Amino acid sequence: MNETVPETVPPPVIEMQGIGKSFPGVRALHDVSFAAKAGEVHALVGENGAGKSTLIKILSGAYRPDAGTILLAGAPVSFQHPVEALRAGISVIHQEFSLLPERTVAQNLFLGREPVKRGLIDYTAMRAETRRVLDLFGAGGRIDPDMLVTELDVASQQMVEIAKAISLEARVVVMDEPTAALNEAECEVLFGIVGKLRDRGTAVIYITHRMREVTRLADRVTVLKDGEVATRFDTRPAPDVIVRAMVGRDIADFYAPRATREEIGDVVLSIRGGGNAALRGIDLDLRAGEILGFAGIQGAGRVALAMALIGHRPFTAGKVYLSGAEVAFAHPREAIRAGIGLVPGDRKAEGLTPMQSVRDNGMLTARAFAGLAATHKANHHTDLAGMDRLLDSLEVRAASYDQSIGSLSGGNQQKAIVARWLALKPKVMIFVEPTRGIDVNAKAGIYHLMRELAREGTAILMISSDLPEVIGAADRILVMRAGAIVSEFGPGPTEAQIMLAATGETEAAA
Known part of the structure; x- marks a missing residue:
């Protein structure tokens, strides 16, 4: 009689068990377990501050965990540096680009692992491989391997970041807000790439605040809240279900009611x-x-x-x-x-002085246009105490307005930029990508803030x-x-x- 041999289930490509991490005065992660299998897309979602970035930094070797174990293909690993994680096959595409602006696209893709021929860097091979990878998702026609990164727009730089990870043939690819700088057509291309990575057995950890991407791409979903696993889904739940698990309210509550005819004024x-x-x-x-x-x-x-x-x-x-x-x-x-005021699409590069305080960032326009600000003293927002009141009214969350603005979440940084303009009472406010890279709860705050400004008579x-x-x-x-x-x-x-x-x-x- 033949006995049926039980099928051996391979271990996850990457598994994190009981991960804990604390910083002075803050418990960032507590008993977090997370795993990604070969050939699956596992979405990691949660509000800003939920612990997603800390968990990924531990996975990539940037942080050491205080507790817990990391397993790679079932074997324990401990990374002392991100380079070690990269060599082990873990590639992270960060939301903040890590490209060198004064190097070419090809040089960025092969930084630290340049092909060598007869003792010299083989630039011909490097360019050819760069073009092949770019062609995988239709970017080869508009991005030349010899272009400097500084010559590329934000969307093209994002494509280069993705190409860099793909060229490494990583076993685990982490994508942190990969579509934040992409338009609809480019998003479709990216989704195709994610599908190709899944088909060839790569484990993809996908971090995003866009729920429709989660429901479209993810095989499984893990929700983090306050540094712990709030819930897991082994299927693709509806966006409302994910949002409720994250913040406790429905998507329908995120947008303020539209203006009535009576609320819209003259041109x-x-x-x-x-x-x-x-x-x-x-x-x-x-x-x-x-x-x-x-x-x-x-x-x-x-x-x-x-x-x-x-x-x-x-x-x-x-x-x-x-x-x-x-x-x-x-x-x-x-x-x-x-x-006329403008909130730029790339707040870190174009809107902030990250090492200065929250208050100083809020005061930038008032100080630069002191004469103009003086005409708006009815606002009482053109001195330091007035700026504090304005930041309070916008519910900017910071331990102190003296802390550097670079340490705040994206949503709070965005509110501080808005406060800067409100001190001048603009007639027209231009918002470019107003919620790029911020979580769903913070997005709701920005939408309601924009509507409040409109109701006060600002044209947006x-x-x-x-x-x-x-x-x-x-x-x-x-x-x-x-x-x-x-x-x-x-x-x-x-x-x-x-x-x-x-x-x-x-x-x-x-």
Whole structure:
């Protein structure tokens, strides 16, 4: 009689058992267990401060755990340095890029492991392999291996980070907010890459605040809350189920009610025939109390429009009217003095001085435009005590406003940047990617803050690559393509309608 031999189940590629980590006065992780199998995508989600980053830093060798064990393919490992984890096959794509800006794309991909031929670096082989990896997800046509990283836009830099991890042929790939800088089309390419990694047996740990990505990609989901495992899902739950596990409320509560007709006032900003090297024939009206959303694929002209309005890359054609008076801004200072403020899409590179205090970051514009701020003393936000009151009113969470702003969560950093502009009482506020890289609970705070500003009479222009965000937060949506406004939607269009307009497929169908 033949006996059935029980099938041997291979151990997870990576397993973390009972991980604990504390810092002075803070317990970051307590008894956290997490595992990822070969050929699966395991989503790790939670609010900022839940412990995700600490857990990944332990996995990658940046931190040593106070308690617990790490197993790689069933064998205990202990990494003293991130290089050791990398050599063991664990590659982390951080949200904050680790690329060297003055090196080429190829040099960044092969940093520290350059191919050698006859004692010299084989640049031909390095370029060829770089091109092969970039071609895997359709970036080879627009990213040349010999381009300097500093010449690339944010989305292209994100692609290079992903290519770097793939080129290492890692057994475990950790992706931390990989789509934060990507548009819809690039996200689709990334999702295809995640699928290819899964198919070839790579364990993918996927960290994101975008619930639709979790429900689309993840085979399993682990939710962290306050440094502990709140719950696990062995299937793909609905977004509402994940959000409730994270923050205890539904997605529907995240967006403030849209403006009523009575709340939308007169036209504050008008553009007629606006154009420059990146824009053509821009016509729009923005009203007080309105949130006007802009959608479109990367390079459609949305950010170029923001830069033109703030005077960074000015309009060279057409006319701009602010409160009925014609204006022309040749420099951001002129736009700011006229009453236009901008919250940039890359807050760390363009919006913050990370080593300075929260308070000093909030005071930057008031100090730079002291004369202008003096005219707004009714705000009482143009001195240090007034800034503290403003930061309090925006519910900026910090142990002290004297601490460096770089130590705050993304959502609190974003609120501090908004506080900076509110001290000047702008007529128009431009938000570029307002919730990039912040958790779902902090996103809700930003949405409600934007709506509150609108109800106080500020005209808001919002540019976002997150379609649910545009649909949920905006009163009206303009879609751009190839530097022009091609469609307008009232409240509540579908994502499909917007994408068809953004890609030109609506015209093709017609």
